[in-house]
Amino acid sequence: MSRFVHVLPMDDVIPHEGTPDCVCGPYTEAIELRAPNGPGPVAVLYRHYAVIPCRDWEAAPEVS
Numbered sequence: 001m002s003r004f005v006h007v008l009p010m011d012d013v014i015p016h017e018g019t020p021d022c023v024c025g026p027y028t029e030a031i032e033l034r035a036p037n038g039p040g041p042v043a044v045l046y047r048h049y050a051v052i053p054c055r056d057w058e059a060a061p062e063v064s
């Protein structure tokens with residue numbers, strides 16, 4: 001099982017899309033989710049690049 005999660009700045013000056021094709025060119029990182037018993041599912045994080053320093057970030061599943 002794999003998941004795609006986008007970490008998006010919510011108060012940036014440009015609108016971000018929760019897709020790999022976002023204009024900011026998000027950076028991808030594979031992470032393993034923690035599970036109580038042994039290894040959990042692997043997820044891919046897309047870290048979006050904020051144009052201005054943002055305080056308000058949100059992790060959201062990829063929109064299909």
Ligand SMILES: [Zn+2]
Pocket residue numbers: 016017022023024025026048049
């Ligand atoms: Zn973006």
